[in-house]
Amino acid sequence: MDISDNLSVESKTLKVNVYTSLVALSVLLVSWIVMSQSLKLKAFGKKIDKIPGPFSIPILGTLVLIIIPRSEILEVIIRWTRKFKDGCFRLWLLNEPVIFISSPDHVQKILGSKEHLEKAALYQVLKPLIGNGLITADVPSWKAHRRLLINSVNGKMKQDGNVQPLVFSLASLELGLGCSPLKRYEEDINAATQELFDYVVSERRKQRQTHDINTNEINTESSALKNQKHIGRGALIDTLLDAAEHSENEITDEYMKNELMTFLVAGHDTSSETMLWALFMLGSHPELQDKVHDEMKEIFGDNRTPEITLDDLSRMTYLDQCIKETLRVYPSVPLLMRKVNTDVELEPDLIIPAGAEVAFCIPAIHQNPSVYKNPKKFDPERFAADKIADIHPYGYCPFSLGPRNCIGKRLGEVLTKIVLAGFFLNYSVTSLQKPEEVKTVAEVTLGPSKPIFFHVKRR
Ligand code: HEM
Incomplete structure (x- = not known):
């Protein structure tokens, strides 16, 4: 054996040693990560378990949830809310x-705060449908886009005193999409809607370009003609297209379609379920x-087909009370969830640890006997002008509250009111089931567990 053989054996041994050390180091590192993670989880779990709750076992969790039927789950959550101290579990x-x-x-400590704007992981299930639209957006893109969109949602209504066109474009579709036969075709509807948005975005972009060229060619000082360029603008799609023209906003076609879909999803079933429950309550x-x-009759006299204005709507105070009470008893969005970024001290002995997910069961909040008698x-009298101030501002939240509340609140209220106003001006309705016979099913929106039947008569 010569010296070069020795060197090669030594270098092989060295290589083996380096590999062994690397493997050992990696194993150590991974074990350290796993251990520190499991210690963190254990510490996190301990903090969570300081909050009382129904019987649960490690890994399998709160077992009783498996056997509760879907139509009973809300009632059980409301019962637990009453059972555990401070309504927290x-x-x-x-x-x-x-x-x-x-x-x-x-509720105020979390929803009212600018700190806890992040949505819980459960919202990921909506991503295939609405991508990174406002409802599911992470906090930085939510902040940028919410600022961008808020004016186009509320501003359009202020410009147009007559709100009827809004109803024809949204509510007629709402009533269609909200009814159960169409639910069977939900997947097809979603695919078709995405295709429609592709078409709408590209067509609207072409139209805007043609319009811009024409108005530029006219080259006149007439303000009327200059303003023509903006006729029809102010709709959500135009706000998005305007923003896309300024590159710093990074508005892609994909995002635009997701946001349009978000508004469609968020605006339609919520308003149509509210209309349905209001008919059911007033029919009962x-x-x-x-x-x-x-x-x-007092507002419109004998005119059965009035062009309803915002001013008319502001005079419908009793209908407004009925809609508010409908949304209290049947809030069309039954559950909200957030992830808290810092520890939140609800009471000195009740602390939600940073990183925990918090759920707001709206029917449970709305049936708190310390806020609402019976x-x-x-x-509807609870919402009369002289009584409404008795309700804690965070004890009523059908549109959520705080910085990340419903951006379409005003529009949702107007749509619901105008459809119901037209209906009750011309028809009377009788609910054929009693309220205690119809249970609710909490999905993304709050629907009835079985079809509701009405007898409708022309007045
Ligand atoms: C009666 C009708 C409505 C009810 C009860 C309602 C309720 C709500 C609630 C509770 C949220 C909060 C969701 C959460 O935090 O997870 C929300 C968010 C939202 N709603 Fe509505 N909504 C209604 C109508 C509308 C309409 C008509 C539109 C659009 C035109 C709309 C668009 C949105 C959007 C985009 C969000 C997300 C806001 C954000 O995260 O910044 N909603 N809505």
Whole structure:
């Protein structure tokens, strides 16, 4: 064996040693990461378990949830809200904790804060449908886009005193999409809508270009003609296209379609479920329905097909109370969820640890007996002008509250009101089932567990 053989054996041994050390180091590193993660999780779990809740076991979580039927789940959550101190309890969904809160002061601490704007992981299920639109957006892009869109949602209504066109473009579609036969074709509708948006975005872009060329060619000082360029603008799609023209906004076609889909999804079923529940409640309380009809007659006299204006809507105070009470008893979005970024001290002995997911069960918040006397009763008088101030501002949240509330709140209210106003001016309705016979099913929106039947009569 010569010296070069020795060197080659030594270098092989050295290589083996380096590999062994690297493998050992990697194993150590991975074990350290796993251990520190599991210690963190254990510490996190311990903090969560300081919050009371129904019986749960490690890994499998709160087992009882498996056997509760879908139509009972809301009632069970409301019961737990009443059972646990301060209306706060934790559930374990397998290994993932969720903390439910319901007291208005606690709700305010999270929804009212600028700190806790992040949505919970559950919202990811909506991403295939609406991508990074406002509802599912992460906080930085939400901030940029919310600022951009808010004026186009509310501004359009202020410009057009007559709100009827809004209803024809949105609510007629709403009533169609909200009804159950079409639910069967949901996938096809979604695919077709995406295709439609492709078409709408590209056509609108072409139209705008042609219009820009024409108005530039006219080259006149007439302000009327200059303004023509903006006729029809102010719609959501134009706000997005305007923003896309300024590259710093990074508005892609994909984002534009997702945002249009977000507004369609967020605006339609919510408003149509509200209309449905309002019909059901007023159809079950004929004396309240008569008051609504009297109000319509007072505003419109014998005109059965009026062009309803914003001014007319502001005079419909009793109908407004009925819609508010409908949204209290049947909030069309039953569940909101956030992830908190810092520890939140709800009470000195009740702390939500940073990183936890918090759920707001709106029906449970709306049936809090310390906010509402006799909470099960449908009573529009709660929202009369001289009583509304008695309601804690965070005890009523059908449109959520705080910085990340519903951007379409005003539009949703106007749509619902105008459709119901037209209806009660011309028709009377009787619900063929009693309220106690119809249960609710909480999905993304709050629907009835079975079809509701009405008898409708022309007045
Ligand atoms: C009665 C009708 C409506 C109800 C009850 C309602 C309720 C809500 C609620 C509770 C949220 C918060 C969701 C969450 O935090 O996860 C929300 C968000 C939202 N709503 Fe509505 N909504 C209604 C109508 C509308 C309409 C008509 C539009 C659009 C034209 C709309 C667009 C949106 C959007 C885009 C968001 C996300 C806002 C953001 O994260 O910044 N909503 N809505």
